[in-house]
Amino acid sequence: MATPVLDKKDAAGEPEPGFADSPYITVTIRVRRFNAEVSAEAVWEDFQLEIDPKERVLDALHKIKWDLDGSLTFRRSCAHGICGSDAMRINGKNRLACKTLIKDINPEKPITVEPIKGLTVLKDLVVDMEPFFQAYRDVMPFLITKDTNEPTRERLQTAEDRERFDDTTKCILCAACTSSCPVFWNDGQYFGPAAIVNAHRFIFDSRDEAGEQRLEILNDRDGVWRCRTTFNCTDACPRGIEVTKAIQEVKRALITRRF
Structure with a gap:
């Protein structure tokens, strides 16, 4: 990459030949x-x-x-x-x-x-990011199966199944969404958008078998029902995740028990 050339002026204040204007x-x-x-x-x-x-x-x-x-x-x-x-x-x-x-x-x-x-x-x-990461840990953000033995082959998944939770895999745990939420500002006990997004990522993963457990965790008084759908989280996400949509899908799964 070329190094920017600082401008150099003559006595009359005009740029000298061969010198570009400063980009600064x-x-x-x-x-x-x-x-x-x-x-x-x-x-x-x-x-x-x-x-x-x-x-x-x-x-x-x-x-x-x-x-x-x-x-x-x-x-x-x-x-x-x-x-x-x-x-x-x-x-x-x-x-x-x-x-x-x-x-x-x-x-x-x-x-x-x-x-x-x-x-x-x-x-x-x-x-202090510890409350944020504690909420993240609380939703068990990892694959859980009933089989206690290591698998002998890859856990296969269709492209359609993978697409179901593709958006929420993009989270980088920056806390931009959670710290933009007025509910979280007023009550730090609320799980917050990022934790719900990371729960969504596994709840809708066809290979995971702990969706019901995560839904019950988020059914708590400090869980998804505290969301007021202000869309601050979606606007703040630097990765373009549809955070509010993910939260609504978790709410729907809690009501219908279909995921």
Whole structure:
């Protein structure tokens, strides 16, 4: 990939021959900072930096941490929209920082970055994910069969059977859907959309034999019936999963016991 060439002006302010205009713009990244060792209150802090608008918010956070303030704390791993670790609220909307381009979120105004809601903030943009993962574990997100012996051949499945739960296999456990849910904001005991999506993935898997167990788990007062169908979760999902549809299918399975 070609390295961008910074612009070079002559005495009259005109670009010198052979030099291209700079692709960089000045943006303000407004980060919600929290450090319990310093203060019990969160504060907003502005950082100004030069950046190519085709770069991502994650790149901007890297520039801040590496060049301006090494104490800035956030999670990230793969940086390619697969690990889901860098979910955060950007301009008031849950997004993955590694998939959000600067140019797509109006860089002429300060870009606000804050932690996802509904989970305890540990420091800056890092939240305690344990309640989220506990709900995930509670729905038994793994294949269960009555046969205690290892299979002697592959568990076959038709293309149609696989398609039945294809959408919910896309979940990357970023918590963007769960932390966008107003029910979860007000009651952290609610399983939340992500846990229900991962239960859906196995409830409708023709090879699994624990669908009834998972349905009973989700039939709890903190299960699927708490969903108010606001579609926040579907809008927030960076993988395009039809989360609300999956939740409704689980509700229907609870009523009809057909899945």
